[in-house]
Structure formats: C-alpha cells, structure tokens
Amino acid sequence: MYKSFFGVIAMDGMDFDVRKGEIHCLVGENGCGKSTMIKVISGFYTYDRGDLFINGKKYRKITSAESMREGIQVIYQDFSLFPNMTIAENIMMYDTTSSGRVMVNHQKQVDSAQQVLNRINFDINPNLYVYQLNIAEMQMVAICRAIAQEARLIIMDEPTSALTSSEVNKLLQVVKDLKNQGVAVLFVSHKLDEILEISDRITVMRNGKSVFVSKDGEALPSKEELIFHMTGKSFSDKRNAWNINTNQTPLLETRGLGLQGAFEDINLKLYPSEILGITGLLGCGRQELAEALFGVIQAQSGSLLIYGKEMNPFSSVQEAVAQNIAYVPEDRLTKGLHMNQSVADNAIARIVDQFRNRLGLISGKKTEEGKHKALHTVHIRGMRPYNPVKSLSGGNQQKVGLIKWLASKPRILILNCPTVGVDVGAKEDIHNIVRELAKEGMGVIVISDDIPEVLNLCSRVLVMKNGRIAHEVFTDDMDIESLEAMLADDDLKEVV
C-alpha cells in the first residue's frame, strides 16, 4: 500500500521513489536536474528512457492533467496565483475550471475554501484579494489550493527561500500536519538545516543521478555528509582570525550615522583587507544601512569618513561610485542585472564609459577587449558570453553581478545577501572570490542573515538590532548556536 515512482529519467538514469505520507527531501546543486525531474513528474516534460510508476500504474507519457488527476501538485516558486482574485477563488480554481459547471456559486466557493483553510489551521479571511497578501500568506494559499485538489503528493520547489525564520517554522509545521493527514511532500531546498529537521528520507542528486538515498529507519546523514554528496568535495567549516592592523586609516568609517525609522548611531570601521560581516534579523535596519552606505537612500544624521576624509552622508549613488564603492544588491533579478542582455554586456555595464574613443563614442574594439578582460576576473563554468544573463543559474548570475562591479576596480565592496538562492558549490566559489579580493586589499562588507556564511567568511561581525549595532563579535571563538542566540535575544544589551 504505498505510492511509488521508479523513474529512470532521460538525463542520466535517475532512480527515485516517494512513499505515501512521507516527507521526502530532494537536494542537489543548481543545475543538477531537480527541476527537470519535477517537470517530468508533473507532466510538463516527457522522458526518453526508463519507467515512471504512479500509484502502481505505469505511465509512458504523462500529461499535466493526468498528473493532477493522480494527486500530484506542484507549489511553484512564484506560486502561480491570481492576484486579481480572492483567496477563496484561488483555492477553488481547479474546481471552477474543471467541474464542467457553467455558473459559479460564490457562497459555496467561500465555504469550501474555508474548510481547506481550517485543515491547515490558517486563519485568514477568504474574501481578501491575493494581491493584498505577503509572500508567506500567498504560499499558504498555494498549498491550500493543492489540498483542495485532493493532492496526495505535494511538490514544493524551494519553498523557504523567500521566508523569514518564523515563517519557515510555520511552513514546516504545516508540512508535518500534511504528513499526518497522509499527504506525501517532496521538499526541494538548498537549506540543509531545514531539510535535516523535517525529512523522513533524503535523496541527493548530482548531474542527473541519484547519488545518495537515506535508508528507512536509519539516522539521517550529517550536514557535512550531505554537502559531500551534493558537491563531491568536502568543505571545512573554518574560521578566520582577526589580524587587521588597526593603526591603518580605515577605508570607511561612520560616525553616529542615523536615519529615522531605520537605524541610528551607527559607528563602524572597515579596514583594508577586512571582510566585515553585518547581520541581524529582517527589519533590524541592515538593509537600510547598506543602501545608505551606497547612497540609494540618504542618512539624516552623522558623517562618513572615506579613506580618512570626512564627508556628508551620500545623497546619491553617483557620489558613492565616485568614491570607488561598489554595491551588489540582494535582489539580482530586479536591482542588480540586466536580465535580457548578454553576460558580456552586463559585465562591462559599469565601465562602458572607459571605452570611449577620441570622439567620445563607444569604441567597438575597446569594448570587446574590456568584455574579455572583465569575464576573466571570475570563472563561470559553462558560461557563454553572448547568452542572456537570465539563462544562467542563480549562483552564476550572482557571479556576473560581482564581475560587473569588479570591472570598475572598487576599493570598498558592499555585498547584500550575496548567496541567497545559490547552491552550496557556487556559494563556496563566491566566498573564495571575496577572500581573494580582500587579500588584494579591498575592504568588503558582507550583509547577510546566513549565520554560517557570516562566520565562515568574516573575521569580525556586527550584530544589528532595532537599528543599532548591538554586538561586535570576533568569529574565531564563536559558534553558530551562540551567534544565533545573540540574534534572537530580544533585550537590547549594551552597545559595544
């Protein structure tokens, strides 16, 4: 009495099965074939060789309608909701489109939707429009829609990447509730801690193959083992000692920097060759601070010292750029890159002015040379310079974002959440690039809520709380748990 898939997928002979009512996690680096597999199961792609069994029935070719009929539902990263409709209409959408009834009974729709909402204890008015909801609520609506369709297997594609930690906990609770109701969940994620917390079984994919499947009843593998299976290499969890000469002039210093409602009294120093971490919970002001240091928003009080020279807080990005400061924003999709342009064009977007010839026009030859040089600063596997950036995976896009700014040879680099949505391998690459840059004398500020990342990369970390710097930590004698405790700690301790 269990549901099984035994699919051999076109890519490279992937064996995989999900059983009834289990939480199964699928992990792997970007581009290892996870999404392809999801698309095969949900009927968007066909496969070339091998077999696919659903509920014991063999499918040579499955359409998305058949897949849904077998109770398979996918929660896509974009949720596929209809913002112009109410929660109830969204949840009951399948019912509306496939019941064959001509008329829609709005009251019945609301009642049925309410029942589904109750099943996962989600307390919200079903008459609200979806565009009024936040990301976490939209995700719950998407899950409800899957449940309303009598889903027996719900596939969640990186469901936690856009959520805050308390929202993640709520989601994991819902996933467990679903399991108790006999619904299997296939959970695809990069975040190993969540996976270890929630899964019954884990499958690791690499290059289109399953390289590791945890066995029944056995303890789950450790995080290090998982990373090893995912990448084929092992990474050490190393710390960096703080060996910065404080007699040097700091590259960047702030004195009592403040902005109403965002942050206040920020005093920080960034020395050459230092990687300074700034962390804190969502809404602690780290985002605003990063933007103020780059002139996206202007701080209202305090002053900046750049290379020892005192100046007013930046009022525009141009002022910051003039001081050789570079900023790689957290949202590369909308803020960082020109997605439809080629990789090469993106790489030189910052420095295109340098390629002017004597007439002031852009010289084609100089531009080509510049592209060539820029793309050689960072290695991107399998990249074609003239393909659009959006054809790259998340990790590689982030590398292009780095290249773009490195081309302008900044002295101060501010990275905002540099590895969100990036897999373990690419993350390590990015960290290595940053370390190299710091070695060459650049000052780097890494703003991140990824505690292991901050500990791994930085030698000194500032913890922000309610818009203030609450702690200054040296990472060589710090472990993940105590830093996390420091973040979660509610009472504001004395300012370091």
Added chain:
Amino acid sequence: MSVKLKSFVKTSQFALLVLFAGTWIVFGLINPSIFSVASFFSLTRACIVPALFSLALMLIMVLGSFDFSFTMVGAFASYCSIFIITELGLPQTPLIVLLLISIAIAVLLEIVNWFLIDKFKLQPFITTLGTHSMLKGMILAFVSTSFIYTLPDSLRKLSTNYLTTAKFADGTEAVLHIGILAVAIMYALVHVLLQHTSFGRKVYAIGANEEAARRVGINVSKVRFFTFCLAGVIVGIGGIIHDSLARCTVPLPPDLIGQELTFVAAVILGCGANLQARGSVVGTFIAVFFLRFVSTNLIMLGIPSYWQRMVTGCILLVSLLAQVRGKRAPQAGKE
C-alpha cells in the same frame, strides 16, 4: 443586501460614482438645465455607442490582452454589411439580418487578431495597431470610399425608435433612444458572464497570470478565442447601432476611428485598474457616462474642444495616480 452594499461602497467603482455625482452637481450649478430629465436622455443617447465599444475593449483587457483595432473592426463590419445590402438593392432587409452580417464580419476580423496574437505570440498592442491600419486601408481600397446616406429601412426606423421623451425648459425635445436597451442587455450579459460563470473566471485568471492559468489546466488558447469572438459580436452590433444613430454610414467614422484612447480611458478609469486585469463591467459603464458627461458639458459651457481632450487625459492620469497610491499602502505595511 446590506453586506453587498457595504462592500460596494469600498470599491473604486463607488469612488468613481461619487466623483461623477460631484461633477454633476458642480456643472448643474453653472447650468441648471443639466438637472433635467431631457438632459439625462440626451447624455444617454450620446453614450450608447461608446458604451458598447468600451465593453468590447474591456473584455479583451480583462483577458490581459489588448485590441487597438476594435473601433475599425466595428466600423468595417457595419459599413460592409450596409454597403452589401445597398449594392444588392435590398432596402427591406430586416434588422436582424443586417446585424448578423455585421457580427459575422466583425467576429471574423477578431479571429484574425486572435490568430496572430495566440498562434505567433505577437505583442497584442502592436499586432492590433497593424490590423487597425490594414483595415483602414482595405476598406477604402477594396470596398468603397463613398458615404451612404440612404440607410436600409430597418435602420432608419431604428434611428427614430425611442422609449420615451422629455422636454428641456426651452421646449426642445430629447428622446430616450431604444439603443440603450441593447447597452443594458449587453452589459448585464457580460457582467453575469464574467462574474458568475466559470468561463468568466478563466478570463480573469488568464489576465492575471497566463502561465499560472495554464498550470491549473485552463485551455488558454480556447478561452482567448471565445473572448475575441465575443468582442467581435459586441463591436459588430455597436457598429450597426452607430450607423443608425448617425443616419448614414461612412468608411471611417471620425467619432470612432481616432477615438480609441477615449475608450481605453473609460475602461481603465472603470477598472479600479491596478493594471492587473480587474476590469469591472459596472465601472466601465459609470466611466463611459462620466467621461461623456464631462466632455459634452464642456462644449455647452463654450470651452474649446482641445480642452476636452486635456481634461479627459487629466482625469485618467489622476485616477491612475490615486489607484497606485491606494495599492502601495498595504504593501508598505508588509515589509
């Protein structure tokens, strides 16, 4: 009922209605004859054609698509059908036959739009700009350039057919034209279709997120096909009614061709459009009357016609700004 009334009060359609009422009172204080029944009747007559054409456009905009050719399609269909009847020398042709010919031509032309947009994934605005221009040339080159002043009997009868009359204070008579019935019926049908049938919900779903609609198993192509056809039906009828009210038919009627943006304005104004395909039948209806009311009365106050265009543009922009503000507020709270 009271719950429904309460939720209606919160909508942007209600805000528009309040704005309309306010404007009515202001204009009425300047020119008291605006408060008369006769004035209302003449406004209604002026709104019949714009209301039908705006309705067709609204359907397509709810679908998340766009049609710039709809006025040309309507004009083309009605001119051709009357031209055929006249050439054949059949002035006794009943109204229903005329309507059917016109609808058939309009639906066919909208299917061409659908085909280009759906099958070749062309950008709707540019595609229909192309068909608009093509039809404009075709009607003059292949059909005729002549104005037809002698309409078929049924249309002449229709033009003088009215429900009731009222008199202005100075004794001039205004009629409530029967065409308003066509408007009422079409609006009621489309409202029920969009709000209460599964077809209508699919139209909204596609308008919001085509990919997501496909993922829930909606046959996007099919729904789009029927929506374009329905728009064809509406402009086919609208074209005939337009010619009947104008008491002649011309290849390129200046009150349709070139007025597309006024219809777009009405749809957007009525949508509560945060540009996310939330088109509303009721809102479009109010907006058509509102825009027409403003422009008619600016004429009566002796304000030059170029000012009317500017006022229409301002109303549209201000309402868009108001909606953007209203939409942003809840989002800011979420951050």
